[in-house]
Amino acid sequence: MRILVISDTHRKDENVEKILKKEGSFDRVFHLGDVEGSQKKLIRMAKCPVDMVAGNNDILGDLPKEKELELCDHHILLTHGHYYYVSLDTGMLGSDAGARGFDIVLYGHTHRPKIEERNGVILVxxxxxxxxxxxxxxxxxxxxxxEENGDTDFEIKYLEK
Structure with a gap:
């Protein structure tokens, strides 16, 4: 399963369009908050299932605070991260996720790409x-x-300005 993970788009939908053109099709898209009202447009552009959570700037709308998923033998949490103070440190997020049985957590809010492991949880x-x-x-x-066998891979990618 090939999944696009994005966050903090802040209505800059043209950059999402560039990513989709550059990378081709996906099986799923995860948006980790601060979509700021572009939900329907993003769903149309993606042409695949889209899972979204609310960020601190998603005041209007009915996006969930968090979303739990079971995919390919993984227990995955989608969150924006601001409730866990991720701008300071990911320790609280890693501890909470581990205690709740997640093995992968996808979060945004900091506007900085990062992949790390804490308490047996992969934080992305x-x-x-x-x-x-x-x-x-x-x-x-x-x-x-x-992969169906449980293997995972995460690749940080960049758009040219």
Whole structure:
């Protein structure tokens, strides 16, 4: 299963279009918050199932705070991350996710791509498609691959400005 993981698009939908053109089709798209009203447009563009959660800027709408998924023998949590203070540290998120039985957590909010492991939980942040904050400040996203045998792969990718 090939999954596009994005976050913090902040209505910069043209960058999502660029990613979809560059990368081709996906089996699924995960949006980790701060879509800011572009939900329907994103679903039309993706042409595959889209799972979204609310970010701190998604004041209007009915997106869930978090979403739990079971895919390819993995217990996955989608969250924006601001409730876990991920801008300071991912320790709280990793501890909570481990206690709740997740093995993969996808989160956003920091606008910085990152892949790490804490307490046996893989924590993945795709950064921001709209307003990147990491060195070089290139819009970023992740391509996640899940195999039926449980194997996983996460690749941080960048758009040229």
């Amino acid at each position: 942040n795709p950064g921001s498609v709209a307003y990147p904050r990491q060195e070089g400040r290139k819009p970023s996203y992740i391509i996640m691959r899940l």
